[in-house]
Amino acid sequence: MIRDRPIVKTRKLLTDSVIRAAKPGPKPYKLSDSGRLYLLVSTAGKKYWKLNYRLDHRDCTYAIGEYPHVGLQEARELRDAARKLISDGVHPEDHKKEAIRLRRLAEADTFWGVAEEWMAHKSPGWSPYYAKQVKTYLERYVRDGELGALPVSKVVALDVVRLIRGVASRATKSGAERKSVGAPSIAINLRQWCSSVFRYAVLTGRLGANPIADLQTKDLVIRPPVKNNRPLSSEEIRGLLAKLKEYKGARSVAIATELLLLTFVRTGELRAATWGEFSLSDAVWTIPAARMKVKGVGDHVVPLSLQVIALLRELASFRGCNKAGWLFPNARQADSCMSATTINRALERMGLNGEGSIGFSAHGFRGTASTLLNEMGFRYSVIESQLAHRDRNQVAATYNKAQYIPERIRMMQKWADYIDTLRF
Incomplete structure (x- = not known):
């Protein structure tokens, strides 16, 4: 079966x-x-x-x-x-x-890991602009380069020398670099930051000594000659104003350029300005101490002339709200303000900057105002106060900051009125 x-x-x-x-x-x-x-x-x-x-x-x-x-x-x-x-x-x-x-x-013991810790430790005392600068360049050249993955204890001076010299004299672009030529100023900063990272590694017990402590910047990088903007003459200001009127680029860039002329603040102070810093009804712009280049002198007060208020109202009329509240948001990056090179590129288009020009950059508005205001008879100390230059006597600096406000209000309006006489 x-x-x-x-x-x-x-x-x-x-x-x-x-x-x-x-x-x-x-x-x-x-x-x-x-x-x-x-x-x-x-x-x-x-x-x-x-x-x-x-x-x-x-x-x-x-x-x-x-x-x-x-x-x-x-x-x-x-x-x-x-x-x-x-x-x-x-x-x-x-x-x-x-x-x-x-x-x-x-990873924490790699050079990049230590660099991240160092930035986190130091950045609370930095301005937002400087913190972003350090992070951007260390990411580009250290994290994304050969140095970042090396154990910090294995990095030798020659590794850093190759990095610094490569940045100072490069002939091709890599990553997000804007130009294919050497960047000596960036190379100098990288040498300083790398040395600080090594010192932090010593302090945290990962390293016995800083391997680049004896490296001198002059041995690694040929410093570019310092170019000081000469002040614009009255006729050159007249020409600039005429070119601003005919400027074919973004109106916001033209407004930013004219605001620099009228307020002569530092370029970074204007680019990263937010609407919350302004009181148009009180005709004052208060730049927080954290955003100022000179530290330890508190907030910086900029009296607003009638002409500046008119430009700000025009800007507000067509500038939509942005998350950070910037006057000049970056057109390409929603989380950033106007690029550091935007105004200088505009000056190039107007023939004031770049090859074959007088070499006038955005920072030159400060020297222009200082020179002409001194010629107009305003007191040196009042002009210096408005330029936010440091007074070595801190007690005097605090006192003068308060005492000069009435004079600075008159000076800023007189300056704007004088600029109006040069229009067209």
Whole structure:
């Protein structure tokens, strides 16, 4: 007599087509593979690889990853690696956490890891502009370069020398660089910042001594000659105003340029200005101390002439609100203010800056105002106060800041009125 054989049900392994076709249901459900590996399909349609196993007298589940970031073949390979750990009495999740911990420790001791810590430690005392400058250039040349991944204890002076000289005399662009020529000023800053990172590594016990302590900037970089803007003459201001009237670029850039002429603040102080710093009803602009180049002298007060208020009202009429409240938001980066080069590029287009010109840059408005205001008979100390130059006598600086306000109000209006006489 022939007995019927029992029916053996064979389990089909998952395929990519089956996984892709899996749709969400009213409840999460599983698609099983082999070796207790399965795909969990959520009610939202998300798909997660899981592995069930038993260890230490309890049932456990290990989350392998999300599909399709982790594909079918990779999930099986990770399952096999996890099963080997389990056979050795190790929970896969504990192993993953330990690997992450060790990797973070290793990263923390790289030159870039120490640089990040140093920036976090020092940046509270920096201006937002300087903090962004340090972060931008260290990311570009250290994090994204060869130096960043090296253990800080293995970095030698020659590594830094190659970096500094490469930046100072480069002939090709890399990353987000604007020009394919050397940048000596950036190279000088990088040498200073790298030395500070090494000192921080010494203070935190990762390093015995600063390997570039004896490196002199003059041995690494040929400093570019300092170009001091000569002041504009009255006729040159007249020409500038005529060109501003005909300027074909963004109206906001023309307004920013004219505001620099009328207020002669530093370019960065204007570019990063926010509407909350202004009181048009009181005709005053208060620049917070944190944004000033000169530290330790408090907020800087800029009296607003009628002409400046008119420009600000015009700017407000077509400038929509932006998240940070900047007067001059960056047209390309929503989270930033106007670029540091925008006004100088406008001056180039007007023939005042660049090759073959008189070499006048945005910073030159300060020297222009200082020269002409002195010629107009205003007191030197009042002009210097309005320029926010540091008084070495801190007590006198505080006193003068308060005493000069009435004179500065009159001076700023007289200056704007004088500029009006040069129009067209």
